Amino acid sequence: MIRVLQRHILSSVLFASGAAVVFTTFVFAAGNFIKELLAPLLDGTLPASVVLKLTVLLLPYAAVYAVPIGLLVGTLLVMGRLSADNEITAMRSAGLSLWQISRAVLMFGLCGAAFALAINFEIMPRARTTYQVEIVRAFRQSAFNILAPKTFIRAFTGAVVYFNHKDGDELRDVWAWQLDSQQRVTRLIHAETATLDIDEDTATMVITFRNTTIEQRQAGDPEIRNKHDAIASFEETSIDISLAKLFNPRRARHKIEWLPTRELFAELKRVSAPDIPALDRLKVSMAVQEKFVTALAVFSFVLIGIPLGVRTQRKETSANLGIAVILVVVYHVLGSAAGGLDRHPELHPDWLMWLPNLLFVGLGIWLYHRAQRA
Incomplete structure (x- = not known):
């Protein structure tokens, strides 16, 4: 019982x-x-x-x-x-x-x-x-999926990216505009090719450009183009783009x-x-x-x-x-x-x-x- x-x-x-x-x-x-x-x-x-x-x-x-x-x-x-x-x-x-x-x-x-x-x-x-x-x-x-060719990509913080073709992680005919806090272009980058990598700890995308031309605008009023804008060519350079809009590094x-x-x-x-x-x-x-x-x-x-x-x-x-x-x-x-x-x-x-x-x-x-x- x-x-x-x-x-x-x-x-x-x-x-x-x-x-x-x-x-x-x-x-x-x-x-x-x-x-x-x-x-x-x-x-x-x-x-x-x-x-x-x-x-x-x-x-x-x-x-x-x-x-x-x-x-x-x-x-x-x-x-x-x-x-x-x-x-x-x-x-x-x-x-x-x-x-x-x-x-x-x-x-x-x-x-x-x-x-x-x-x-x-x-x-x-x-x-x-x-x-x-x-x-x-x-x-x-x-972050990689939003990179569509022939599209102005505005999902990043402080940058706009455009490219004509994508082959895996490599982009071709790439344009990038870096923006200030007022969304004004401070630097224009054009490259024949670029590769992508992401740093999860800092939530940034690293874009490495090859065969690059960079136009640096004047800090005071970047919207006005003048003869003082610096234009240079590099075989390779890179920029960091914040992915804070997509994910928080604390998740890692x-x-x-x-x-x-x-x-x-x-x-x-x-x-x-x-x-x-x-x-x-x-x-x-x-x-x-x-x-x-x-x-x-x-x-x-x-x-x-x-x-x-x-x-x-x-x-x-x-x-x-x-x-x-x-x-x-x-x-x-x-x-x-x-x-x-x-x-x-x-x-x-x-x-x-x-x-x-x-x-x-x-x-x-x-x-x-x-x-x-x-």
Whole structure:
């Protein structure tokens, strides 16, 4: 009978938590989607197929925070419903302890914490690294795609480009007008051929001209051509054109927490050397500790969700969701307070990050003990 009851409770928690994790993951992913991908999708910079692929790669990053919240919501909803329907009372009347009733849910919480570790250390870093590579590649390709022959290309910042023929990355019979802040031509470039390259770190396109003639206008009033304009010929020269309108160089960044396990611990070992600044060492340590902390939060939330669900005796979804929101807000406020000390290595904020989990585990054990004795 006990196994049947445990399977019933576990299946209910599993279903409710799974639904909550999926919903929360898409909510968090939607925020990143709106911030990074919506504008390029709407203006046609990125095709829908590429945006869909990039959105899928955002899901593991969102799941890091969605899994603890989802399991907390699922546990509160199921235990609250069982308590409101007096099923917990019936089980207790049959001689079952709270431990026997909720043992499977606690084991589920431990499995969820192990799954969160896998997400934090392997799945999310690999997905996020792939995302960074793919989005830079996509914007790079979009920058090349807008270069159509026999068209005045005005998508760049501070320049207009025109050419008659394109052969791969090589342009032929190329004209380029560099503009000032008032959109006046300050330099006119004409070349027989030109090649393209993109520097993702600075978000610039480098155009290398060959067999070039350059007309440099006067700085005071470049719209008036006169004998003082400098005209020169070069066998090869280059200009940098900003691609800020197309993509932001911050998209190419790579954070420490996005390193996979082996590289992350190699970095942790490297910064452990005595000649490494304390702030650099603290930054890597906090990245490692945060992964463990967010994984343990899964079990902490389940542990505190069981007695809270039993004691609140609320069947209404809104009430249990309200409790979940309060717990999540308190947890993240405490975690953010510890993270805000990242400039003070003497206070050991990497260890203070464990404080919310310790408080929640301690509170959960106390509430669990009280519910067990009730």
